[in-house]
Amino acid sequence: MAYNKIGIVGATGLLGQELTRALVDEGYDVVPFSRQTTTVAGLPTQVLKSLVGFDVVISTVGHRGMKEQIPLIQQAKRDGVKRFVPSEFGIDPRAPAAQADFFKPKREVFAALKAADFIDGWTAISSGFLDSVIPAFATFDSTSSTVKIHGNGDLQYPFTVRYDIGRILAYTFKHPKQYKDTWLAVANEWLSLKEIAQIIKVKSGKELLMENVGLDDSTPVLRLLEENGWSTFSREDQTIDLPAKLADLKDYIDV
Known part of the structure; x- marks a missing residue:
């Protein structure tokens, strides 16, 4: 394989854990980084000091730590990393939504990434919403036999x-x-929250009520998109010729 040693920054997060597991399964030498020593996908995490000897660095930091990628990009360049994968998961910076003030840090990070000019450049993935956020968007309450969905759905x-x-x-x-x-631009499936609620209903085998709840600070990106009629990326920009068959998203919607 062209690359071997992969560093994952933010490896203890929900995305970082799954990327670590997938890359280990694919046979790569993966080093998960975190601020505190723990284990991810059976690997001990390390505190980030040097990136010398790493072929690729993947950043999986969330929105709050977005600008922390700028010094990380600069260190990776100094230490001879060949390729950088920024934490662009979610909103595609080419989409109208990315021009909102909320996403200004994403634009600043990407400018720093291009300026760094890594020898093998960068690869970025816009993923829309990750499977891990579905319970926050469409919440199944077994005690009231209700699925609560944010916004109009x-x-x-x-x-x-x-x-x-x-x-x-x-x-x-x-x-x-x-x-x-x-x-x-990667999507396992395009679904509305009402469609997700219906999947939950079928899986539960119960007659569930659907309740619309307001959009608030617990779902800031969803609120921004819905209030403006935006999406994380357009269907026209979705990558069709992906190198792997994707899983059935319905298998990841739990009740």
């Missing part, structure tokens, strides 16, 4: 399984020239 959004992102990245690392400075 009518708009369809792309949802993506985290493990599949790791599988796709693993393939791109085997073909560095093909995926240099490349965007991939």
Whole structure:
């Protein structure tokens, strides 16, 4: 394979854990980084000091830590990392939503990434909403036999399984020239929250009520999108020729 040693920053997060697991399964030498020593996918985490000897660094930090990627990008460049994968998961910066003030840190990080000019460039994945957020968007309450969905629930959004992102990245690392400075827009399926509520209803085998609840600070991105009629990326930009068959998203919707 073209690359071997992969560092994952933010590895203890929900996305970082799944990317670590997928890349380990694909046979890569993965080092998960975190501020405190623990284990991820059976691997001990390390405190980030040097990136010398790493072929690729993947950042999976959340929105709050987005600008922390700028010094990370600069260190990776100094230490000779060949390729950087920024934490662009979610909103595609080419989409109208990305121009909102809320996403200004994403734009600043990407400018720093291009300025760094890594020898093998970067690969970025826009994933829409990850499977891990579904319970927050459509919450099953067994005590009241209710599915509570945020907003009106009518708009369809792309949802993506985290493990599949790791599988796709693993393939791109085997073909560095093909995926240099490349965007991939990945979706296992486009679903509205009402459609997700219906899936939960069928899986539960119960007659569930659906309750619409307001959009608030617990779902800031969903609120921003719905209030403006935006999506995380457009269907036209979705990558069709993905190098791996994606999982059935319905298998990741639990009750």
